[in-house]
Amino acid sequence: DTAVSQTPKYLVTQMGNDKSIKCEQNLGHDTMYWYKQDSKKFLKIMFSYNNKELIINETVPNRFSPKSPDKAHLNLHINSLELGDSAVYFCASSLRGRSTDTQYFGPGTRLTVL
Amino acid sequence: QQQVKQSPQSLIVQKGGISIINCAYENTAFDYFPWYQQFPGKGPALLIAIRPDVSEKKEGRFTISFNKSAKQFSLHIMDSQPGDSATYFCAARERGSSNTGKLIFGQGTTLQVKP
Numbered sequence: 001d002t003a004v005s006q007t008p009k010y011l012v013t014q015m016g017n018d019k020s021i022k023c024e025q026n027l028g029h030d031t032m033y034w035y036k037q038d039s040k041k042f043l044k045i046m047f048s049y050n051n052k053e054l055i056i057n058e059t060v061p062n063r064f065s066p067k068s069p070d071k072a073h074l075n076l077h078i079n080s081l082e083l084g085d086s087a088v089y090f091c092a093s094s095l096r097g098r099s100t101d102t103q104y105f106g107p108g109t110r111l112t113v114l
Numbered sequence: 115q116q117q118v119k120q121s122p123q124s125l126i127v128q129k130g131g132i133s134i135i136n137c138a139y140e141n142t143a144f145d146y147f148p149w150y151q152q153f154p155g156k157g158p159a160l161l162i163a164i165r166p167d168v169s170e171k172k173e174g175r176f177t178i179s180f181n182k183s184a185k186q187f188s189l190h191i192m193d194s195q196p197g198d199s200a201t202y203f204c205a206a207r208e209r210g211s212s213n214t215g216k217l218i219f220g221q222g223t224t225l226q227v228k229p
Contacts, residue, residue, distance in 0.1 A: 004157070031215070041201055043158070043219040055214045090157050094215065101146065101207060101215045105157030 003027050004106035006091050012112045013081055020077045021109045023091030031055075032074035033092040033103065034066060043090070049074055050096055081113045117141055118206050120220025127227050133191040135223045137204035140185065144206035148217070149178065149189050152201045161202070162189070194227045201225070 004025045013019050025032065033056070034046040048056035049068040063079045074091060091106040120137045127133045137147075148163035164171045164178040164187065171178045177190040191198055204220040 041152075041222045041224075043203060043222070045216060045218075048214060048216070050214075056216055092157075096215060102148070102160050102163070103217060105150075105159065107155075107157050 004091055004093055004104050006089075006106040006109050008109060009107065010110050010112075012114065014114055015081055015083060017081050018077070018079045019081060019111070020075055021089055021091075021111075023074045023076070023106055025072055025091075025093040025104070025106075027093055027095075027104060029093040029095045029104070030071050031094045031096040032068065032071075033094075034074065034076050035090040035092060035105075037088040037090060037108070039087070047074075047076075078111075081111075083113050086111055086113045116221070117218050118204060118220040120204050120223060122223060123221065124224045125226070127194045127225065129194065129196060129227055129229050131194050131227075133189075133194045133198070133225055133227070135189045135202055135204070135225070136186065137188065137220050138184075138186045139206050141206070141208065142185070143209055144218075145209045146207035147178070147180065147187050148205050148207075149176075150203045150205060150219075152203065152222075154200075158203060191225075194225075196227045196229050199225055199227050 007022050031050045033048045047066040052068045065077045068074045088108045088110050090108045092103040094103045149161045150158035151161040152158040162173050162176045175192045180187040202223045205217045208216045
């Protein structure tokens with residue numbers, strides 16, 4: 001009964017490669033997010049989609065491209081991977097418009113770029 | 115520029131003691147302040163949250179104290195248990211014109227509760 005799931009859990013790849021991370025939520029939420037957690041555990045928002053519309057786009061290199069085929073899915077494609085992209089990437093979802101706007105996080109994808 | 119500053123970076127508490135984590139913010143447009151708990155290898159999970167019109171919120175052993183004038187809020191964990199050992203993040207929601215509900219996180223505090 002996983003609420004927010006991500007695949008893969010681990011991703012090890014070489015510099016210069018292109019990779020994708022997939023996220024799915026079964027909570028009926030309309031908003032999904034991508035966060036990056038660095039080696040110091042700092043969490044930073046990257047992107048957010050509401051009903052397949054991009055609503056947050058932080059200063060992220062354009063090598064990162066999110067895609068939301070529907071409300072329940074948000075994928076992250078990364079081109080030309082660099083060493084500095086190594087981090088844990090978390091997907092999250094919420095129901096927009098609620099006063100509390102609780103975000104539910106997935107288990108994370110640990111990306112290692114060699 | 116760190117909009118939400120969290121301290122301490124790490125904390126060691128004896129079982130049964132009180133754990134206190136502090137956060138400070140600058141942006142008066144923040145309107146919602148959640149705390150998230152993250153265990154190793156897991157995603158963050160909402161622990162407790164408060165809105166700025168309330169000075170304190172308690173849920174079980176966890177209490178948020180909020181000081182609007184000082185722009186500070188803190189998490190108190192009473193009777194700390196080894197199972198509370200985790201990383202704790204304060205956060206603040208930015209309510210801008212686009213109404214995105216964007217969360218800005220503090221740097222995190224790693225709590226270790228010793229048996």
